[in-house]
Amino acid sequence: MKIIAVLNQKGGSGKTTIATHLARALQLDGADVLLIDSDPQGSARDWSAAREDQPLTVVGIDRPTIDRDIKNVARKVDFVVIDGAPQAADLAVSAIKAADLVLIPVQPSPYDIWATADLVDLVKQRIEVTDGKLQAAFVVSRAIKGTRIGGEVTTALADYGLPILESRITQRVSYPVTAVTGMTVLEMESDGDAAAEVRQLANEIKQKFN
Numbered sequence: 001m002k003i004i005a006v007l008n009q010k011g012g013s014g015k016t017t018i019a020t021h022l023a024r025a026l027q028l029d030g031a032d033v034l035l036i037d038s039d040p041q042g043s044a045r046d047w048s049a050a051r052e053d054q055p056l057t058v059v060g061i062d063r064p065t066i067d068r069d070i071k072n073v074a075r076k077v078d079f080v081v082i083d084g085a086p087q088a089a090d091l092a093v094s095a096i097k098a099a100d101l102v103l104i105p106v107q108p109s110p111y112d113i114w115a116t117a118d119l120v121d122l123v124k125q126r127i128e129v130t131d132g133k134l135q136a137a138f139v140v141s142r143a144i145k146g147t148r149i150g151g152e153v154t155t156a157l158a159d160y161g162l163p164i165l166e167s168r169i170t171q172r173v174s175y176p177v178t179a180v181t182g183m184t185v186l187e188m189e190s191d192g193d194a195a196a197e198v199r200q201l202a203n204e205i206k207q208k209f210n
């Protein structure tokens with residue numbers, strides 16, 4: 001079982017969009033997947049409930065005991081994806097403790113990059129405590145196609161000393177549009193560019209566990 005925590009204290013960075021899509025991509029690829037909604041706002045639970053025949057199991061654990069609770073609910077799955085809460089406090093700490101990989105979605109803007117500093121500190125402490133067993137990576141989220149900010153963002157993020165995934169998630173209206181009905185771009189536009197970038201992200205993450 002591999003646990004991927006999608007974390008960033010900043011609301012709107014794309015945690016829920018990425019967590020739901022990543023979980024579905026891994027599932028469509030044949031894995032057993034559980035999505036844990038650690039945000040008291042319950043966005044991933046709302047997303048799940050919007051589709052009657054929702055194929056993904058979504059469980060809410062919005063107490064700072066995720067690392068302990070997860071063992072009881074997720075013993076048999078291949079992947080657990082944790083949709084993070086907008087904070088860098090106790091809930092995030094317990095998600096970091098539970099995780100094998102912390103994925104930090106960050107929007108391509110200096111304010112968003114600076115705002116991850118506290119989380120990066122927590123993650124680095126945990127990497128040290130676990131002797132490097134915990135992995136972490138940034139993923140650029142909501143990137144605007146055709147803009148140059150991309151390169152500058154990569155340089156700014158590199159200062160934090162954590163890897164940056166090659167895959168990115170682009171700003172596309174199809175992400176919120178498909179979410180309305182508890183779907184993803186993977187089932188509504190499986191041949192499209194959005195689905196392709198989500199599959200690329202899932203594949204890059206799977207490779208981290210090889």
Ligand SMILES: Nc1ncnc2c1ncn2[C@@H]1O[C@H](COP(=O)(O)OP(=O)(O)O)[C@@H](O)[C@H]1O
Pocket residue numbers: 010011012013014015016017018043141142143169170171172173174175176179
């Ligand atoms: N790649 C994207 N393209 C377009 N809209 C997005 C994208 N990612 C997120 N959004 C929208 O931005 C808002 C915040 O995204 P969300 O995934 O809920 O972030 P978080 O969970 O970090 O608060 C939502 O309305 C969501 O639909």
Ligand SMILES: [Mg+2]
Pocket residue numbers: 015016017039043083084
């Ligand atoms: Mg969210």
